[in-house]
Every structure is written in C-alpha cells, then in structure tokens.
Amino acid sequence: MAWILRGLRDGIVTTRYPRRSDGYQNGFRGAISVVEDSLGILSEGQGFRHDINQEPSISSLCPSGAIIANEDRISVDRGKCILCGRCVEARPDIFCFESSTEVASVSRKSLVVPSCIDDDESLPSLRSELAKKVRILRRSVHVRHVDAGSDGSEESEIWALTNPVYDVQRLGIFFTVTPRHADLLLVTGVGTAGMIEPLRNTYEAMPHPKIVIAVGTDAISGGLVHPNYATGGGIGDILHVDVWVPGSPPSPFSILHGILLGIGLLAGDNEAGNNKAGDNEAGNNKVRHNRAGSDSTRDAKFGATRRDD
Amino acid sequence: MKSGLVVVVEIVPDEFALDVARRVNDGNRFAGLFATSKRDGSTLLLALICDERLMTMVQTRLAPGEHSYPALTPLVPAASWYEREIHDLFGLEPVGHPRLDSLVLPLVQGEELRPRPGNGLTDLGALTPDSSPLLGHVAGEGVFTIPYGPVRSGVFESIEYLVETVGEDIVHLRSRVYHKHRGIERRFEDLGVNEGVLLAERVEGTVSIAHAMAYSQAVESMTSTELPKSALLVRVLHAELERIVNHLDTIIRHTEGASQAVGYARMSLHKERIMRLRSRICGHRFGRGVVVPGGVSGPLSCDAVEVLRDIEAINRSLTSDLVALMTTPSFLDRLRGTGILSDELVAAHGGLGPLARASGLEQDVRRVRPYGAYTFLDPKQISPPTTGDALARQWVRLEEIDQSFALIVEVLAQIKELPHGPWRVEIPVVDGLGLSWVEAPQGELLYLIEIESGRLVRVKPRCPSFHNLSLLPAAFNGDIFTDFVFIEASFGFSVAGVSG
Ligand code: SF4
Numbered sequence: 001m002a003w004i005l006r007g008l009r010d011g012i013v014t015t016r017y018p019r020r021s022d023g024y025q026n027g028f029r030g031a032i033s034v035v036e037d038s039l040g041i042l043s044e045g046q047g048f049r050h051d052i053n054q055e056p057s058i059s060s061l062c063p064s065g066a067i068i069a070n071e072d073r074i075s076v077d078r079g080k081c082i083l084c085g086r087c088v089e090a091r092p093d094i095f096c097f098e099s100s101t102e103v104a105s106v107s108r109k110s111l112v113v114p115s116c117i118d119d120d121e122s123l124p125s126l127r128s129e130l131a132k133k134v135r136i137l138r139r140s141v142h143v144r145h146v147d148a149g150s151d152g153s154e155e156s157e158i159w160a161l162t163n164p165v166y167d168v169q170r171l172g173i174f175f176t177v178t179p180r181h182a183d184l185l186l187v188t189g190v191g192t193a194g195m196i197e198p199l200r201n202t203y204e205a206m207p208h209p210k211i212v213i214a215v216g217t218d219a220i221s222g223g224l225v226h227p228n229y230a231t232g233g234g235i236g237d238i239l240h241v242d243v244w245v246p247g248s249p250p251s252p253f254s255i256l257h258g259i260l261l262g263i264g265l266l267a268g269d270n271e272a273g274n275n276k277a278g279d280n281e282a283g284n285n286k287v288r289h290n291r292a293g294s295d296s297t298r299d300a301k302f303g304a305t306r307r308d309d
Numbered sequence: 310m311k312s313g314l315v316v317v318v319e320i321v322p323d324e325f326a327l328d329v330a331r332r333v334n335d336g337n338r339f340a341g342l343f344a345t346s347k348r349d350g351s352t353l354l355l356a357l358i359c360d361e362r363l364m365t366m367v368q369t370r371l372a373p374g375e376h377s378y379p380a381l382t383p384l385v386p387a388a389s390w391y392e393r394e395i396h397d398l399f400g401l402e403p404v405g406h407p408r409l410d411s412l413v414l415p416l417v418q419g420e421e422l423r424p425r426p427g428n429g430l431t432d433l434g435a436l437t438p439d440s441s442p443l444l445g446h447v448a449g450e451g452v453f454t455i456p457y458g459p460v461r462s463g464v465f466e467s468i469e470y471l472v473e474t475v476g477e478d479i480v481h482l483r484s485r486v487y488h489k490h491r492g493i494e495r496r497f498e499d500l501g502v503n504e505g506v507l508l509a510e511r512v513e514g515t516v517s518i519a520h521a522m523a524y525s526q527a528v529e530s531m532t533s534t535e536l537p538k539s540a541l542l543v544r545v546l547h548a549e550l551e552r553i554v555n556h557l558d559t560i561i562r563h564t565e566g567a568s569q570a571v572g573y574a575r576m577s578l579h580k581e582r583i584m585r586l587r588s589r590i591c592g593h594r595f596g597r598g599v600v601v602p603g604g605v606s607g608p609l610s611c612d613a614v615e616v617l618r619d620i621e622a623i624n625r626s627l628t629s630d631l632v633a634l635m636t637t638p639s640f641l642d643r644l645r646g647t648g649i650l651s652d653e654l655v656a657a658h659g660g661l662g663p664l665a666r667a668s669g670l671e672q673d674v675r676r677v678r679p680y681g682a683y684t685f686l687d688p689k690q691i692s693p694p695t696t697g698d699a700l701a702r703q704w705v706r707l708e709e710i711d712q713s714f715a716l717i718v719e720v721l722a723q724i725k726e727l728p729h730g731p732w733r734v735e736i737p738v739v740d741g742l743g744l745s746w747v748e749a750p751q752g753e754l755l756y757l758i759e760i761e762s763g764r765l766v767r768v769k770p771r772c773p774s775f776h777n778l779s780l781l782p783a784a785f786n787g788d789i790f791t792d793f794v795f796i797e798a799s800f801g802f803s804v805a806g807v808s809g
Binding site: 153225 | 424438439460462463464466467487489490491495496500504507508513558575577578584585589592593594597606626803804805806
C-alpha cells in the first residue's frame with residue numbers, strides 16, 4: 001500500500017560510510033585541536049609564545065578542565081572536552097575546531113592531543129588485545145546499550161544509527177534486547193552510583209568476548225557533571241573499556257566510527273589516536289574560526305548523501 | 310527580581326501547607342515546591358503558585374535544627390514527588406506524607422548522606438547505592454509482577470518499573486528514577502554565571518535550548534538589561550526546531566511500538582534532517598552553545614533564506630507522511646482510548662505541556678506568560694481533541710509541530726532583516742534571586758537561580774517531566790500489558806530531567 005511506496009520516496013538516502021566518506025561527516029565541529037603552527041610546544045622563537053603565569057591562565061579558559069598547560073606544552077584532553085568552544089573563542093591562535101567525526105580511539109591516553117611519543121607506546125598492545133577479541137566475533141555484531149547516567153542526548157544519537165541514513169544493519173550491526181546475545185556494549189553517562197551494579201550485571205551477562213565502548217565525554221571522564229557525590233569520573237572505573245568515543249554528545253558518525261573501530265572493521269589509520277598533529281588527514285581539516293564564522297558548516301550538504309551510481 | 314509577574318509571600322512553617330492549599334483550592338495551579346539549604350543551617354521552603362499570569366512564591370524558613378514541617382501532600386496531592394525529593398536531598402520530614410520512599414537519591418535505608426543544595430558545603434562523601442529491586446504493592450490470586458529496568462531493552466534512558474498485572478490487565482504500576490541521579494543541582498554551585506549555562510544544557514540533553522534559555526532568562530531577570538531583538542529571534546528559531554525534534558521523537562517511539570517499519574523509517578529520516586539543519590545553523594546537532602546569558606553566541610552560520618528553503622521542504626514531506634500515518638487504522642487503534650488521563654485529574658495536578666493540553670488544560674507559557682520573542686510573535690492557537698488518551702496527546706504534538714513550523718518561517722523572515730545583530734549584550738551580574746519560565750517541548754520549565762558575590766549559590770531547574778511523570782500510574786486504568794509502550798511513549802518525558 002501507500003506506505004511501502006513512501007519508503008521509496010526519497011530514493012536511497014543511506015550514507016556510504018565507511019566505504020566512502022560522507023559529505024555531512026566532516027560538516028560540523030567534531031573535536032578541538034591545538035593549532036598546528038603552535039604545535040602545542042611552547043618555546044622561544046616558535047610562532048607562538050605563551051606565558052604560563054599570565055592571568056587568566058590558558059587552562060582556566062576551559063570549564064571542564066580539558067586544557068593542560070604546563071611549562072613546555074599545551075594539550076587538550078578530548079576525553080574531558082565538551083566542545084563548548086570557549087577556548088577557540090578566546091584564543092584562536094592556540095585552539096581550533098576540527099571538523100572530523102572520526103575521533104574515537106582504543107587508547108584513553110591518545111585522546112590527549114597533540115599526542116606525545118610515549119603515550120602512543122601503549123597503542124599497539126591495546127590494538128592487538130582488541131584484535132584478539134574481534135577474531136572470535138561472528139560476521140554480524142549485536143549491540144546492547146546501557147545508560148549509566150547520561151543527559152539523554154547520547155541515547156538520541158545512538159538511536160539515530162537505526163534511521164535510514166545511517167542504517168547500521170547494512171553493516172551487520174544489530175541492536176539486541178538481551179545481554180546474552182550481545183557482543184558489544186555501548187555505555188553512556190557518567191557512571192552514577194545507582195547504575196554501577198545494573199551496569200556490571202549487564203556486562204557479566206554478556207558472553208565472551210565482550211567489547212565495551214564508552215560513548216560520550218560524560219562516559220569517558222564525567223565531563224562537566226563530575227566531580228559530584230553521586231557520580232564517578234566516567235565508566236572506566238567500573239568496566240574495562242575498549243573504545244573511547246568523545247563528544248558531548250558524539251554525533252552518530254562518531255559513534256559508528258567507535259563501533260567499527262571496536263569490531264575491527266576499520267584500518268588502523270582511521271583511528272583518531274593514530275594521528276599525529278600535522279601529518280594526518282584530519283589535521284588538514286582544521287577550521288580556524290569561532291562559532292560566529294560560517295564556513296565550517298557550509299560544506300555540509302542538507303539531508304543525506306545520495307548514491308550517485 | 311525585576312519581573313512584575315512574581316510576588317513573594319512570607320509565612321511561618323506551621324501555616325505553610327495551609328496557605329499553599331488555600332491558594333490551590335482557590336483555583337490556582339500548583340507549580341512546584343523547592344528547598345534551599347542556607348549557610349546558617351536553616352532551610353528555605355518555597356512553593357510556586359500560578360494563576361493565569363501571576364506567579365506567587367510562598368516562602369517559609371525552617372530554623373537550624375528543625376527537620377520537619379506539616380506536609381503539603383495530604384492537602385495538595387501534586388506536591389507528593391516534590392516532598393519526596395526534598396526529603397531525599399535535604400533530609401526534611403514532611404509530617405503526614407503518605408509515602409516517603411526514596412525518589413531521586415538511591416540511598417540505602419538508614420544512610421545519612423544528604424546533599425542539601427545551597428549551603429555551599431563541599432566534601433559530601435559518596436553515595437552507597439541501594440540496589441534492592443522494587444517490591445510489589447498488590448497481593449492476591451493471579452497477580453503477576455513484571456520488573457522492567459533500570460537497564461531497559463532497547464536504547465532508552467535508565468528507569469525502573471514494576472508492572473503488576475492480573476491476566477493481561479495492568480492493575481498497578483510503580484516506577485523509580487533514582488538510578489541515574491547525577492547530583493546536578495549541587496554541581497551548579499560556585500560556578501560562574503557563564504559556565505552555569507553549559508551545565509544547564511546538560512540537565513536534560515534533549516532539550517538543551519529550553520534549559521539554556523530558562524537559565525539565561527533567570528539571570529537576565531535580575532537586571533533590567535534589554536536583549537536585542539535579533540538575539541531573541543535566534544533563540545526562538547532554535548527552541549522551535551527543538552520542539553519539532555522532541556515531538557517527532559515521541560511519534561517515532563509510537564511507530565516503533567506499533568511495528569510500523571516504514572513509518573519509523575520516514576519519521577526518523579525527518580528527524581535526522583532537522584538535526585542536520587540544526588548543526589548547519591550553529592555547528593551543533595542539539596544547538597548547544599547557542600544560548601548564553603545576554604543573548605546568543607552569534608549569527609546563523611548559514612543564510613536565513615537557505616534555512617527557510619530547507620524548512621519548507623522538510624515541512625512538506627513531513628506533513629504528507631504524517632497525514633498518511635494518522636489515517637492508518639492499525640496505528641490509530643493502538644493509541645485510541647489508551648492511557649486515558651481524566652480532565653479533572655490533570656487539572657487538579659496542574660499538568661503541563663502537550664499532556665495537559667490533551668486533557669483540556671490550556672497551559673502554554675508562550676501564550677499565557679510570554680517571554681523573549683514570544684512577546685511579539687504569536688504562536689497560533691491550536692484546538693486539538695481533548696480526549697486525554699495517547700491519541701489526543703499525539704494530535705497535540707502534531708498541531709504543535711505545525712505551529713512551530715509557522716513560527717520558524719515568521720522568525721526567519723524577521724532575522725533576514727537583521728543580518729548584523731547585535732547578538733549579545735553585556736549582562737551585569739547582580740546578586741539576588743531570579744525566576745524564569747520557558748515552554749519546553751514537554752511543558753513549562755522553571756529555573757530558580759540565586760547568585761551571591763557573582764557566583765551561583767543555588768540553581769533549581771524544575772523540569773516538566775518531573776511534574777508530569779507522577780501522573781503515569783494514573784494513566785493505566787483498564788489498559789492491557791501491550792499498551793505499556795504506547796502510554797510511556799505518549800508521556801514523552803526525559804528521565805535525566807526527573808532524576809536530577
Ligand atoms: S571546547 Fe570547551 S571544553 Fe573543550 S577544551 Fe575548549 S574550553 Fe575546554
């Protein structure tokens with residue numbers, strides 16, 4: 001009847017991500033970076049100088065404690081960043097928005113950008129650990145979600161993965177209602193006292209191997225809600241986390257990127273933690289202006305990308 | 310407070326409940342009951358009573374060491390959840406309250422952690438959560454209890470239900486929201502005014518705009534600074550987009566529950582389109598960072614004419630799909646007569662938003678106490694059916710989506726004329742108490758803010774979901790088990806806003 005025809009009305013609206021990149025995917029602010037020419041390194045004679053004692057201090061620009069500024073280096077912990085843009089507004093010479101949505105990483109440490117050499121040492125072992133788990137997975141992946149104290153927006157973005165634009169079923173990703181069938185656990189929220197036990201129970205009920213993805217800045221570090229009598233600083237204290245997806249909330253593309261990373265469907269170089277400042281694709285996407293500017297979002301095509309072949 | 314719409318009345322604790330009850334019995338609406346802990350150890354109790362236009366704050370002070378007062382709930386049943394919340398957070402005992410179970414704080418019985426927002430004390434220690442399951446109320450032959458949650462099946466916020474059934478019929482429903490209590494009110498304390506708005510956006514993440522607006526308006530209410538028209542228009546643009554998205558959300562839940570696969574796909578596609586439009590307008594899919602005290606953070610990041618074109622395209626194809634959905638008998642049958650809330654109950658409770666309008670209570674803050682750009686825009690009158698069932702609630706939301714599209718078109722036309730702003734004015738931060746209201750997608754959202762030495766000492770958001778959700782058990786009369794998902798969806802609430 002008429003309803004069936006409606007399904008065909010707009011042609012194919014589904015994104016081709018991850019096989020091809022999507023016009024919308026890099027169309028809005030996905031992460032904060034330290035401007036390339038400052039390289040986060042504070043030394044005499046480089047393009048950018050900064051006095052650690054100046055008032056207000058660089059790190060106090062950030063309401064959620066994501067900026068780390070010490071003697072020789074400025075970095076941003078994307079695991080704490082809520083993408084409010086205050087730093088970019090105040091110091092566009094140091095901070096900038098990156099429009100990439102591929103911001104997930106298998107290493108908590110590598111969410112700190114620009115990454116240090118020693119931080120990256122853990123990456124290979126984390127990757128091989130994950131790869132071992134993934135090898136046992138069937139072709140299709142079943143996903144379970146637990147809200148451990150979110151603000152509700154993360155659920156909305158996870159749920160969006162089932163809309164015809166993202167349509168994750170095409171990738172063999174299915175949401176399941178029982179933990180006993182789940183391979184992958186998406187956890188949102190800060191990890192409230194009241195959710196610790198229900199979260200653990202769900203985790204315990206899942207068969208091995210189980211992959212845990214912390215979805216959103218709140219789940220990674222507690223974001224702006226932490227510290228607090230009722231919350232922990234993210235779910236990493238409660239469960240072993242395999243993939244970290246920053247964002248407040250992360251967009252559906254970021255969550256999908258995290259899932260694909262978790263189930264080994266992405267080559268290693270699509271991973272945010274693998275990128276060094278300055279020599280990666282995302283680094284070229286840097287948008288240097290504050291929210292009043294307009295070009296960062298201009299490229300995003302309205303609606304979904306159509307298949308053109 | 311500068312607003313001419315608010316009056317404050319002081320009363321002694323013993324007469325507090327009687328006074329509030331008298332005002333409610335005189336036909337006024339009970340809008341909430343809040344507490345604030347003071348540094349000297351006293352506690353301020355504050356009830357909000359609303360007639361058509363005027364907000365009355367009835368206030369009483371409990372001296373240090375005084376931990377009880379005569380309960381309001383026996384006289385005004387709508388106060389029940391508020392008194393339970395105050396009991397949880399402040400350890401105050403409303404004497405005569407019929408059921409003082411924990412509501413927002415998952416405390417083990419006998420544990421004495423009380424966050425007492427407002428007194429600025431830090432180092433509260435950490436919660437020892439209670440993880441015992443909900444217990445049934447109904448006894449007798451053939452009673453089955455079906456526990457749901459707190460971890461739900463599907464992508465939902467955590468909430469715990471206990472459904473008690475006899476055969477197929479639901480006879481009783483209990484719910485508990487405290488698992489995801491985040492202690493958000495305490496977290497506001499000692500933040501600067503400009504940081505506070507970021508936290509406000511995260512109280513209920515799906516209605517960030519409404520919260521940022523209510524928060525900012527409360528701050529602005531303490532001064533007499535006029536906001537530029539251009540900024541007010543941008544706020545409304547985002548607020549109405551947010552309303553459409555939230556209403557679509559409940560419709561999507563309904564189509565999911567009714568296994569309307571194509572309807573689900575179409576509605577969620579429309580929602581995604583609007584989310585994308587929002588991110589194109591401001592760089593964020595939920596509009597976070599747009600509303601700030603003193604105005605908005607900047608102009609639209611794309612051309613108003615372009616937005617208008619997209620909005621009209623979305624509206625056309627959405628309307629046509631909605632017409633098809635609302636003429637699909639198998640879909641309507643699931644909603645018709647399901648989860649009926651009587652007019653009398655909703656009126657007595659002072660129900661809010663679409664839920665109240667579906668039971669004949671016209672309570673649109675945008676119209677009765679207009680704020681911001683709504684003072685010169687005119688949201689068109691809607692006249693939905695008032696049968697009080699899930700279907701009526703759906704019709705209200707559909708009419709409101711229409712109304713929002715009309716407002717957006719009007720707003721865009723006006724923004725086009727003001728391409729250069731100004732977007733934000735400097736707001737002097739003054740000490741004092743501010744109260745504000747916004748019609749969020751779920752109904753009237755209130756913010757009470759107290760500022761001392763330029764910092765926040767107390768922020769109390771009152772989410773419409775909190776006020777409305779206590780009506781949920783009443784919506785199950787004679788309904789069967791398979792109606793559950795529709796009744797829950799038709800309330801359209803956010804758990805984060807209830808658990809705090
Ligand atoms: S965007 Fe906001 S939260 Fe992120 S680093 Fe900058 S100031 Fe901190």
